[in-house]
Amino acid sequence: MSIVSVVLAIHVLAATFWAGSTFTLARIDGKSAGALFGPQMGAAVTSILAGGYLWHTLFAPGSEHTVLGAGALAAIAAAVVQAVVIGRVRRRIESEAGARSRALLAQRVAGGLLTASIVCMVVQ
DSSP states (O other), rough: OOOOHHHHHHHHHHHHHHHHHHHHHHOOSSHHHHHHHHHHHHHHHHHHHHHHHHHHHHOOOTTHHHHHHHHHHHHHHHHIIIIIIHHHTTTTTTTTTHHHHHHHHHHHHHHHHHHHHHHHHOOO
């Protein structure tokens, strides 16, 4: 088994958890967003780093992969939205409706961005 295969598996597994938990939290009331913040951010960072390694390893410098690049940017934007918004309110999600609604909105925005990212990766 090659290192690329191992990194690809790590990338897919981390991204699957990240996207799946985001999609789930975007459909429920947002109370679990605080509890899943750490695992989601861990999966996001793992997925982005593994994807960066794969990009660097598999594509020649200057090669045209604009759709895949757009998907990577959408994933990074999703991570930023979650980190900034949920990171600020995660300790108050259980007790404050306003914090819960901000977390829910962040999950929905991130879910849309991750959907775009997935579509870009599939069509590339």
